[in-house]
Amino acid sequence: MSDDTQSGAYTFAYLDEQTKRMIRRAILKALAIPGYQVPFASREMPMPYGWGTGGVQVTAACLTPEDRLKVIDQGADDTTNAVSIRRFFQRTAGVATTEATMDATIIQTRHRIPETPLTEGQILVYQVPIPEPLRFLEPRETETRKMHELEEYGLMHVKLYEDIARHGQIATSYAYPVKVEGHYVMDPSPIPKFDNPKLSGNPATQLFGAGREQRIYALPPWTDVVSLDFDDHPFETSKAPHDCDLCGAKDSYLDEVITDDEGGRMFVCSDTDFCAGRRAEGHEGRLGGDQKSSKTFANSFEGIWPATAGAR
Amino acid sequence: MIRIENLSKSFTLHNQGGTVIPVMAGAVLSVEPGVCVGLTGQSGSGKSTLMRMVYGNYLTAGGRLVVGALDVASAEPRQIIALRRHTLGYVSQFLRVVPRVPTLDVVAEPLLVLGTPASEARARAAGLLRRLNIPERLWALSPTTFSGGEQQRVNIARGFAHAYPVLLLDEPTASLDAANREIVLTLIEEAKARGAAILGIFHDEGARLRVCDRLVDVTAFTPGLAA
Amino acid sequence: MTIMDRIATTHEPLLRVDGLTKHYGPRIGCADVSFDLYPGEVLGIVGESGSGKSTLLSCLAGHQHTDTGRIAYDGRDVLAMSETERRRLGRTDWAYVHQNPRDGLRMGVSAGGNVGERLMAVGARHYGDIRSKAADWLGRVEIASDRIDDRPSAFSGGMQQRLQIARNLVTSPRLVFMDEPTGGLDVSVQARLLDLLRGLVRDLGLSVVIVTHDLAVVRLLAHRLMVMKAGKVVEQGLTDQVLDDPQHAYTQLLVSSILQV
Numbered sequence: 001m002s003d004d005t006q007s008g009a010y011t012f013a014y015l016d017e018q019t020k021r022m023i024r025r026a027i028l029k030a031l032a033i034p035g036y037q038v039p040f041a042s043r044e045m046p047m048p049y050g051w052g053t054g055g056v057q058v059t060a061a062c063l064t065p066e067d068r069l070k071v072i073d074q075g076a077d078d079t080t081n082a083v084s085i086r087r088f089f090q091r092t093a094g095v096a097t098t099e100a101t102m103d104a105t106i107i108q109t110r111h112r113i114p115e116t117p118l119t120e121g122q123i124l125v126y127q128v129p130i131p132e133p134l135r136f137l138e139p140r141e142t143e144t145r146k147m148h149e150l151e152e153y154g155l156m157h158v159k160l161y162e163d164i165a166r167h168g169q170i171a172t173s174y175a176y177p178v179k180v181e182g183h184y185v186m187d188p189s190p191i192p193k194f195d196n197p198k199l200s201g202n203p204a205t206q207l208f209g210a211g212r213e214q215r216i217y218a219l220p221p222w223t224d225v226v227s228l229d230f231d232d233h234p235f236e237t238s239k240a241p242h243d244c245d246l247c248g249a250k251d252s253y254l255d256e257v258i259t260d261d262e263g264g265r266m267f268v269c270s271d272t273d274f275c276a277g278r279r280a281e282g283h284e285g286r287l288g289g290d291q292k293s294s295k296t297f298a299n300s301f302e303g304i305w306p307a308t309a310g311a312r
Numbered sequence: 313m314i315r316i317e318n319l320s321k322s323f324t325l326h327n328q329g330g331t332v333i334p335v336m337a338g339a340v341l342s343v344e345p346g347v348c349v350g351l352t353g354q355s356g357s358g359k360s361t362l363m364r365m366v367y368g369n370y371l372t373a374g375g376r377l378v379v380g381a382l383d384v385a386s387a388e389p390r391q392i393i394a395l396r397r398h399t400l401g402y403v404s405q406f407l408r409v410v411p412r413v414p415t416l417d418v419v420a421e422p423l424l425v426l427g428t429p430a431s432e433a434r435a436r437a438a439g440l441l442r443r444l445n446i447p448e449r450l451w452a453l454s455p456t457t458f459s460g461g462e463q464q465r466v467n468i469a470r471g472f473a474h475a476y477p478v479l480l481l482d483e484p485t486a487s488l489d490a491a492n493r494e495i496v497l498t499l500i501e502e503a504k505a506r507g508a509a510i511l512g513i514f515h516d517e518g519a520r521l522r523v524c525d526r527l528v529d530v531t532a533f534t535p536g537l538a539a
Numbered sequence: 540m541t542i543m544d545r546i547a548t549t550h551e552p553l554l555r556v557d558g559l560t561k562h563y564g565p566r567i568g569c570a571d572v573s574f575d576l577y578p579g580e581v582l583g584i585v586g587e588s589g590s591g592k593s594t595l596l597s598c599l600a601g602h603q604h605t606d607t608g609r610i611a612y613d614g615r616d617v618l619a620m621s622e623t624e625r626r627r628l629g630r631t632d633w634a635y636v637h638q639n640p641r642d643g644l645r646m647g648v649s650a651g652g653n654v655g656e657r658l659m660a661v662g663a664r665h666y667g668d669i670r671s672k673a674a675d676w677l678g679r680v681e682i683a684s685d686r687i688d689d690r691p692s693a694f695s696g697g698m699q700q701r702l703q704i705a706r707n708l709v710t711s712p713r714l715v716f717m718d719e720p721t722g723g724l725d726v727s728v729q730a731r732l733l734d735l736l737r738g739l740v741r742d743l744g745l746s747v748v749i750v751t752h753d754l755a756v757v758r759l760l761a762h763r764l765m766v767m768k769a770g771k772v773v774e775q776g777l778t779d780q781v782l783d784d785p786q787h788a789y790t791q792l793l794v795s796s797i798l799q800v
Contacts, residue, residue: 146622146626152626155660157664158652161652161669162652165649166649230666230669327788369777370780370784371776371780371786389776392777393763410737412727
């Protein structure tokens with residue numbers, strides 16, 4: 001025990017060894033049954049629910065002193081949530097951190113999959129608010145478990161049907177439900193559906209942690225993941241029909257940023273590392289090759305309206 | 313087509329001290345194809361009771377009651393259901409239908425349950441209603457709102473919609489005017505001509521004389537009334 | 540060959556129930572119930588509250604555990620089936636119409652989605668087909684096609700009940716369980732529903748087990764009738780025969796207690 005303790009202040013990565021062992025057992029089980037939600041005894045963490053307590057516990061259980069950790073929130077390394085979680089592990093585990101996707105061994109993410117393709121050996125940890133994809137249609141936990149067990153997923157398509165009936169197309173644009181290895185229907189956490197294709201056949205290990213709901217699920221490397229759809233309304237990814245205004249990327253997921261109160265706006269890569277990397281290589285978008293991170297650049301516009309000042 | 317041997321019937325009133333009321337004993341009767349037999353006897357002698365037993369509406373206490381090839385007295389409910397669909401028609405004095413169903417569909421129903429295409433069944437129903445002088449503007453309405461005479465004619469149309477080999481008629485001409493009475497009697501004669509075996513109750517003596525080939529006085533089967 | 544011809548040539552019962560018994564602790568839910576139900580037949584079950592008719596229905600439909608007895612559906616032992624098989628049966632060959640439409644509908648899902656759910660549950664994946672089938676069924680239960688995207692919460696009680704029926708029948712089940720389907724509806728709405736049910740039974744050749752305490756409903760809908768008292772079947776037979784010539788003391792009491800209009 002004391003060997004693991006770096007400075008005497010914390011156990012390595014905050015959680016005690018028994019807890020980490022318990023979480024690892026849940027992770028192993030989740031990897032053995034891709035897409036299946038494994039219950040685990042989620043611990044109180046020194047941050048509120050909704051700030052990634054599930055992901056943090058999974059990351060803590062996976063971390064070794066040799067790991068290099070990257071934390072992103074909505075694709076950005078420098079937003080409050082990402083910064084605070086990164087600092088948390090710097091203090092409690094003393095691990096190295098990085099912003100470069102390709103250099104990281106573990107990446108904890110909220111709402112995005114990095115643009116840079118992941119590689120074998122990497123672990124992507126998702127923060128999950130509501131793990132049960134059937135929850136909004138079937139409130140009974142006993143019933144949803146039974147539905148998963150018996151693969152009764154008609155209800156999932158009812159949700160998509162309602163979308164088309166109301167909007168003329170499948171309007172679900174994030175947390176888009178997927179079917180894993182032909183069995184379990186899974187909520188991929190609130191990533192944009194733009195990222196859904198990256199779930200499938202990914203060489204990295206993908207782990208999903210829901211702290212409040214006390215569930216862990218996983219996609220082992222190279223798992224087959226299919227986004228649900230209709231024959232006559234096939235799954236389609238979507239993104240803003242623009243290029244990144246900073247790096248000029250045509251195929252990355254973009255954030256829209258309001259730049260003034262006269263309708264001015266810009267579109268920038270949501271993945272800050274990807275955007276910065278491209279600009280370092282000399283790519284340039286409409287607004288030129290500003291060397292700031294796209295998010296920092298965007299953040300510099302905050303405060304134009306008093307109401308948004310200080311908003312996360 | 314109808315053969316009745318030594319048929320008996322009694323009612324047991326469990327909630328009135330278990331009183332047993334014998335209402336029929338030793339009933340004998342037969343009706344051949346193309347023949348109409350009239351039941352006679354004073355009110356309460358058991359004419360309607362006998363008719364209801366033939367239809368399977370009342371259980372029998374003893375004896376044999378064969379309609380077509382089926383012994384109704386010992387048949388399974390589903391056999392009686394099939395018999396009523398295909399073989400045995402019944403024009404009762406009361407019209408019992410789902411409220412709000414259009415008259416045309418009420419009359420077409422016996423054909424629809426046999427699988428007759430709806431258009432064909434409705435055409436046949438329309439022909440009968442027209443013949444029985446039910447104004448076309450009433451066809452889309454439920455017969456539950458009709459006068460007694462109109463309801464009676466709807467009931468008759470329903471009974472004649474399908475060419476049942478066996479027909480039970482309970483006072484088919486009661487409450488009809490002369491013109492409609494004539495039409496009903498003609499319908500009965502046509503049914504006989506196509507070979508239907510008919511068992512009827514007619515208080516209307518002229519009708520009885522005209523369509524009945526034989527009369528059977530049920531008083532002879534009434535316990536306590538028989539001579 | 541019409542449905543009626545097919546039914547007439549079927550000599551095997553669709554549902555065969557033998558000695559079905561269910562206890563609630565020391566109390567009898569229903570005891571030693573046996574009957575056969577043939578394709579195209581409607582069996583009515585009547586009795587006062589607590590007579591065991593609803594217990595029987597939920598045991599038949601697999602909503603409750605049965606203590607002893609046998610249920611054979613289409614020659615298959617229902618009680619020996621795995622839950623997967625039984626639930627599959629529940630969304631394909633079988634249907635269950637609840638007394639309260641709220642128990643049988645998804646109130647937060649549009650009428651079209653409610654009807655389409657069973658189709659999607661058995662693998663339908665073409666939105667256009669699902670929607671046109673749903674529209675067709677809404678028409679059959681007399682719900683205007685422009686209501687297809689409205690939620691059932693915006694419907695009247697009678698419409699909700701008709702929607703529940705459409706939702707249940709869209710996958711062409713062969714056996715339908717109904718628990719007081721006309722209970723809680725206005726008399727005029729009841730009549731319309733009865734007519735609809737009769738037509739569907741006739742046109743689709745459905746077999747139906749219907750539980751009700753309304754003798755007028757069974758007279759118009761059921762071919763055969765079973766009378767229950769204190770968990771036991773006291774009398775069964777042709778519906779009109781049981782109602783017009785009841786043999787058991789309880790049935791006589793029941794029939795003589797109907798208020799005349």
